[in-house]
Amino acid sequence: MAEEIRKETAREKDVEIMLDNVGMVYKTTDGKDVTALTGVSFDIHKGEFISLLGPSGCGKTTLLRIIADLITPTSGNVLIGGETPRQARLKKRYAMVFQSAVLYDWRTVRKNVMLPLEIMKVPKKERIERADKMLKLVGLSDFADHYPRQLSGGMQQRVGIARALAIRPEILLMDEPFSALDEFTREKLHDDLLRIWRKTNKTVIFVTHNIQESVFLSDRVCVLSPHPGRLSAVVDIDLPRPRTMDIKDTPEFTALVAKVRNSFEGV
Amino acid sequence: MTKLKRILASKTTVTLVWVVGVMAIWEVFAFIVAATKRTPINVLPHVWQIVESFFSDKAVTGKMTMAQLIATSCGETLSRAAIGFLIGTVLGYLLALLMNMSGIVEKIAFPYLMIIQMIPILGMAPIILAITGDIDSSRMVIAAILTFYPVSTNTLAGFKAVEKEKHELMYSYAATGFQRYIKTYIPFSIPYFFTGLKISAPMAITASILVDTLQGGNGLGCMLSQSLKGGMTRLVFWDIVVISAIIGILSYYLMGLIEKLICPYKRRGQEVIL
Numbered sequence: 001m002a003e004e005i006r007k008e009t010a011r012e013k014d015v016e017i018m019l020d021n022v023g024m025v026y027k028t029t030d031g032k033d034v035t036a037l038t039g040v041s042f043d044i045h046k047g048e049f050i051s052l053l054g055p056s057g058c059g060k061t062t063l064l065r066i067i068a069d070l071i072t073p074t075s076g077n078v079l080i081g082g083e084t085p086r087q088a089r090l091k092k093r094y095a096m097v098f099q100s101a102v103l104y105d106w107r108t109v110r111k112n113v114m115l116p117l118e119i120m121k122v123p124k125k126e127r128i129e130r131a132d133k134m135l136k137l138v139g140l141s142d143f144a145d146h147y148p149r150q151l152s153g154g155m156q157q158r159v160g161i162a163r164a165l166a167i168r169p170e171i172l173l174m175d176e177p178f179s180a181l182d183e184f185t186r187e188k189l190h191d192d193l194l195r196i197w198r199k200t201n202k203t204v205i206f207v208t209h210n211i212q213e214s215v216f217l218s219d220r221v222c223v224l225s226p227h228p229g230r231l232s233a234v235v236d237i238d239l240p241r242p243r244t245m246d247i248k249d250t251p252e253f254t255a256l257v258a259k260v261r262n263s264f265e266g267v
Numbered sequence: 268m269t270k271l272k273r274i275l276a277s278k279t280t281v282t283l284v285w286v287v288g289v290m291a292i293w294e295v296f297a298f299i300v301a302a303t304k305r306t307p308i309n310v311l312p313h314v315w316q317i318v319e320s321f322f323s324d325k326a327v328t329g330k331m332t333m334a335q336l337i338a339t340s341c342g343e344t345l346s347r348a349a350i351g352f353l354i355g356t357v358l359g360y361l362l363a364l365l366m367n368m369s370g371i372v373e374k375i376a377f378p379y380l381m382i383i384q385m386i387p388i389l390g391m392a393p394i395i396l397a398i399t400g401d402i403d404s405s406r407m408v409i410a411a412i413l414t415f416y417p418v419s420t421n422t423l424a425g426f427k428a429v430e431k432e433k434h435e436l437m438y439s440y441a442a443t444g445f446q447r448y449i450k451t452y453i454p455f456s457i458p459y460f461f462t463g464l465k466i467s468a469p470m471a472i473t474a475s476i477l478v479d480t481l482q483g484g485n486g487l488g489c490m491l492s493q494s495l496k497g498g499m500t501r502l503v504f505w506d507i508v509v510i511s512a513i514i515g516i517l518s519y520y521l522m523g524l525i526e527k528l529i530c531p532y533k534r535r536g537q538e539v540i541l
Contacts, residue, residue, distance in 0.1 A: 070435055090441050102432040106454050106532045115450065119440045147532045167440070 016171065016203045017044040017067060022076035024062050024229075035228035036062045040076070042222065042234060046170075049197060049204045051214035051221045053260065059229025060207045061175060067205065068096055068173050081170070092120065094171035095164035099179055101156035103148040103163075110135065110144040113163045120167065134162040137196055154185035158192065165196070171203045179208070187245060190216060194243060215239075215256050216248060225265040233263035290314055308501050317509055320502040328499050336490060336503065337510055344486040345514070347403060348475035351410025352468060358411070359418030360460070366419075367426040367452065377423075384416045392478050406478045406486075413474045414467040421463030425456025458533070461526040468522050469515035476511055487511060 024037040037059035044050050052060040065071045066078060069085035080088035088094060095116075103112050113131040122130070135141050138158040148156055157177055164172055178186045194217065197204055208214050214221045218237050225232040237256055239247055247253050274280060293314055301307040308316070320333050327333050362380075366373035388409060396405040429451055437447050479488020487507050494503035527533060 068435075068439060070438065089439060092440070094439070096436065096439050098432045098435075100432065102430070102436055104433075104451075104454070106457070106530060116440045119437075119442045119446050119450065149532070 014046045015043045016046045016048070016081060017205075018077075018079040019043070019063075019067075020077040020079075022063070022066060022073045022078060024059065024066065024071070025074045037066075037073075037229040040231045042231065044203060044205065047201050047203055049217055049219045050206065051218040052205065052207045052224060053209065053211065053214040053221050054224035054229075054264075055209060055226055057226040057229070058224040059226070060209075060224050062229065063224070064173055064175055064205060064207050068094065088171075092116075092167050093169060094173050095167050095169040097157075097160050097164050097172065097174040097177045099176045101148070101153075101160040103156055103159055105148050108145050108147055109140060109151070109159050112148065112159055113166050116163060116167045130166055131162075134166045135159075137165065137199070138162045138192065152185070153181050154189055157181065157189065161193070161196070165200065165202075169202065171205065172197075174204065174206045176207050176209070178213070179210070186213070191245070193217065194241075198242065211257055211260050212248065215253065215260060216243065221260050223260060223263045232265045233260075235260050235263060308505075312502065312505055317502065317505045320500070321506050327503055333503065333506060337487075337506055340485060340487045340490050340507075341510065341514070344475050344479060344488065345472065347406045347486070348410045348471045351407035351475065352414045352471040354407065355411035355414025355467065355471065356418050356464065359415040359463070360422055362415075363419045363422035363426065364448075366423050373423075380416055380419060383412060388413065388474055389477065389481075392481055396481070402478075402482045402484060406475055409478050410471040410475050413470045417466040417470070418460065418463040421466070422456055422460045425459025426452050428459065429455050457530060458526070461522055464522040464526075465519050468518040472511065472515050472518055 020041050022037065022040040023035070026034045026036055028034055040059075040063060052063055054060045062071070066073045067080065067085060069089040078085050080093060083091070083093075104115060107115065110128070110131050113134055114127045117127040117130060132141065132144065135144055138161055140155060140158055140162065143151060143155065148159065151159070160177070178189050181189065190213065193204075206214070206217060215237055221235045221237060222231055223233040223235060224230065235256070239252060239256070293311070297307070297311050297313045300311045301313070304310050321337070322334065324332050327336055331339070362376060366376055391412070392405060392409060395408050396402060399405050399408060433451055433455070434447075437451055442450065476486070476488040476491070479486040480492040481488075483489055487510075490499075491504055491507045493499060494501055494507070
C-alpha cells in the first residue's frame with residue numbers, strides 16, 4: 001500500500017529511478033556475510049545529472065550494477081520508470097559506459113557505434129545514419145573509419161559514449177568513465193559530456209571517486225560511505241548552468257567541494 | 268637509434284644473419300666431412316651440391332629429374348597434409364565451441380585432449396592404419412589429430428580471454444547467445460585461433476612426411492626412405508630435407524598471411540609483431 005502511494009507521487013514528480021531501501025549482502029566462501037550496501041533510498045529525476053561519489057568499498061559501483069540489472073539486490077526495491085531493472089534493460093532504457101572504453105578492436109569506430117544497433121536489428125541504412133550522428137555529437141566524425149587502437153584514450157572513451165547514446169537510452173550509467181584519463185583530457189571530456197547532456201536530455205548516473213569532478217558535473221552528489229556501504233548525504237549542487245571550467249575557481253565551488261568532503265563518514 | 272643500429276635490428280637483417288650463419292656452419296662441417304669420410308654425401312654434402320642436384324636435368328628415378336620427383340611427391344604429401352589439417356581444424360574449432368558453451372563438455376574433454384598430444388605419433392600410426400586399412404587415409408587422420416589439439420586449445424583460450432566488460436555490454440544489450448558468438452566470441456578469438464593454426468600447420472606437414480615413411484606408395488616420406496635405403500641417390504634425401512623445412516616455414520607464414528587478410532585491424536598502426 002505504502003509503495004503504491006510512493007509510486008503515485010513518483011509519477012507526479014517525474015521520477016525516473018526510485019531506490020527503496022536497497023541493500024546488498026555477499027556471502028564469502030567461508031559463509032560469512034559481507035554487507036556491501038545497506039538501506040539506500042532516494043529518487044532520481046528525469047534529466048538529472050547524479051553522481052555516486054565515494055572511496056573504494058563504499059558500494060557505489062555495486063549500486064550502479066544493481067540499477068543496470070547486472071546484479072540483484074538482496075533487499076529493497078529498484079524501479080526504473082515504474083519497471084524492474086530487468087524490464088528496463090530489455091527495453092534498452094539505459095546504456096552503460098565503463099571505465100575502459102570496451103571497444104571492439106576489430107571494428108572501425110563507426111562499426112563500434114553500430115554494434116548495439118546490429119544486436120537490436122536496426123536496418124543497416126538507419127544504423128549508419130545513427131552512428132554518424134552520434135560520432136558528430138562527440139566530435140569524432142573524422143575518425144569514423146579508424147580502428148580503436150589508432151585513437152587516444154580520451155577519443156576511445158568518446159566512442160564509448162557515442163555507442164551508449166546510439167541506442168537512444170533514457171538513462172546513461174557511467175562507471176568511473178574518466179578515471180583512467182589524464183587531467184587535461186578529463187577536463188575536456190567533462191565539457192563534452194555536459195554539452196552532450198544538455199543536448200540530449202538524458203538522465204545521467206555518474207560513478208566517481210573524484211570530489212571536484214562530481215561537484216562540477218552534477219545536479220546532486222550522492223555521498224556514499226564505506227563499512228558498510230551506505231548513503232550518508234545527498235548534496236545539492238546549485239551552481240548555475242551551463243558550467244565552464246572557470247567555475248572551479250569560484251568560492252561557491254570550493255565551498256561545495258568542502259561540503260561534500262565533510263559529508264563522508266568514517267573514511 | 269643510429270641508422271646503423273636500426274638496420275642491424277631490422278627483421279630482414281636478423282633473418283639474413285641466421286641464414287648466412289647456418290649455411291656457414293653447415294659448410295664448415297661439410298668441408299670437415301669431405302676431408303675425413305669416405306662417402307661424405309651420406310653424412311653431410313655441400314650446400315651447392317644440394318642446390319645443383321635440385322636443378323640438374325639428370326633423371327634420378329625412371330624418367331623423372333630431381334625437381335620433377337620432388338614436385339610430384341610434394342603435391343601428394345601436401346594434399347594429404349592439407350586435407351588432414353582442414354579436418355583437424357574444423358573438428359578442433361567445433362570442440363572449442365562446445366567446450367565454451369558447456370562446462371560439462373569442457374570438464375570431460377579438456378584433460379584428455381592432452382593425452383592425444385602425448386602419445387607418440389609413430390606409435391599411433393600402425394594402429395590407425397589397422398583401423399582405416401588404408402595408408403593414405405591414415406596419413407590424413409594423423410595430420411588431423413596433430414592439428415586438432417593446438418587449434419582446439421588456442422581457440423578455447425581465445426573464448427575465455429573475452430573481457431568481463433564485453434560480456435556485460437552484451438548483457439545490457441540483451442544479446443542472444445547466437446549474437447554473443449557472432450559479435451564477440453568468434454571475432455575476438457580469431458588471433459588465438461591463428462596461433463593454433465600456426466603451430467599445427469608445420470606439424471601436419473611433418474606428420475604427413477613421417478607417416479609416408481611407414482609404407483610404400485608415393486610422397487616425400489617414401490622417396491626419403493627409399494633414398495636412405497639406397498634406392499636412389501642420397502641427394503634425394505638431402506633435397507627433401509631442405510625442401511620440407513622450407514615448406515614447413517612457409518606454411519607458418521601462410522597462416523600469418525591469411526590472418527592479416529581477415530584481420531585488417533592488425534595491419535594498421537603500430538603492429539604487434541609476432
